[in-house]
Amino acid sequence: MSSVKVECVVKEHYEIGESPVWEENDASLLYVDISGQKICRWSSLTNQIESMPTETFVGCVVPRRCGGYVIGEGTCFAAVDWQKRSISTIAQVDTDKTNTRLNDGKVDPAGRFFAGTMGLEVRPAELERKQGSLYSLNSDRSVVKHFDQVDLSNGLDWSLDNHFFYYIDSLSYMVEAFDYDIHTGRISNRRSVYQLEKDEGIPDGMCIDAEGKLWVACYNGGRVLRIDPQTGTRLQTVKLPVAKTTSCCFGGKDYTDLYVTSACKGMDEESKTQQPEYGGIFKVSGLGVKGIPPYSFAG
Template sequence: MASIKIECVVKEKYKIGESPVWEEKEGTLLYVDISGRKVCRWNPDTKQVQSVATDDFVGCVVPRQSGGYVIGVGCRFAAVDWDQQTITTLAHVDKDKPNNRFNDGKVDPKGRFFAGTMSLEVRPTVVERNQGSLFMLNPDHSVVRHFDQVDISNGMDWSLDHKTFYYIDSLSFKVDAFDYDKETGSISNRRTVYKLGKDEGIPDGMCIDSEGKLWVACYSGGRVLRIDPVTGERIQTVKLPVEKTTSCSFGGKDYSELYVTTACEGMDQDLVVKQPEAGGIFKITGLGVKGIPPNFFAG
């Protein structure tokens, strides 16, 4: 078994780093800083970070087939033209909830953008309950609300056979599964596949590997869990030197590197001294498994 190596590769202290996505063509890592209000792109070869500022909290970013990206920003789906540094609104959600914002999101196997909302945090992970929803942006820019009564809409991904949708509402401390209809994007038959233990933290961002196992970043848990969603077992725990691990995705030339975003918002000075790399982005190698390429938004 190869030994696991964990290194902080992006030293910037992001307030809430989130939504990592590997860009195969460019060989870059895309991600957001939610309350830092920016979309970022890191090049591992040059070690340079480029960014585009947003006018509101930006919860997630996904690549777009026609070029550029789509983000969940404030309560809007919006397109990012990276070269022009412009952001154009595609659709609005939660118009009756001015205190809401988008959080995590991901593109489904048919090119639809799933993203969820939550109320603005009073302090990290403290929110007005049941204010969020899970939305789906279709390629024609119409929006479907899948369900509401969500606390903190978070990690999501699809099974390798595209028949199951996995989803996290953070304050439920669970990873849930739904039956997923690839043709329509509809989801049904919600059930729990994993319940986090008290010491594991709060489930946050998530991704799937090429063996169909889920990787869950645990906020306040300083770890990433590998879970078998079929048996409901935790297979592996990888601990990081920072507490606020927020999300993860595979990348690198053969998708064998796991990138983990972290946060430093809300940390007191003592904790900052103890965890100097908090808010950075970590690369984990030697896991012995690979990820799969991300889907692109089709609209």
């Protein structure tokens, strides 16, 4: 194994840093601060951060083929014009509910934007169970609901051959797989591929590498796991200097670096003293594997 190096590259203390996406054209990392209610872009070349406020919790952000971005904000899919700093609603989800919000999301290889909802917290760290659903936004702006009874919709990605969809409902403490039809966007045959161990934390955001293995950020676990979804085995554990690791994506030159977001919401002062880089974004290099470029929403 090559020597793995972990460094904090974005030293801001984000409440809930999430949804990292590498933008190859200008070597930038796109991401959100969910409860900090903003979309951010960090340039790896200049180390500058640009940000744009949102009106409510913003769970995820993805690039759009025609320019700009699409976000999951509150219970809306919305278009972002980064130049004009404007946000306009595309479609609404969970229209029969008042107690949910969109959380993690990602674009499939055909350009559909998948994102799921979760129940809002009634008390700190205690959310309403089984309130969420998984949705996808098609290029024609139609929305498909795939299933409901979700606690906390989170990490998602697709196998390299497009035959499988991987998914995390965090409070199930496992990574699941579905058969995937890339032509219709339909999912079927739900099953578990990896059950987290007690000390590994809560499975959060995830991404896939060029070898078809999954990288899962573990909230309250301070680590990212590399999992083989074919065999259900853990291949590698990368420890981070903060406990609340939230998501990850590959980026950098040839997608050889793994960027990991983190959160500080709910941390006490003692934990912050022990973890001074709390809420920051980390670059993990020397992993010896590459990621794949992200897909953009087709609509």
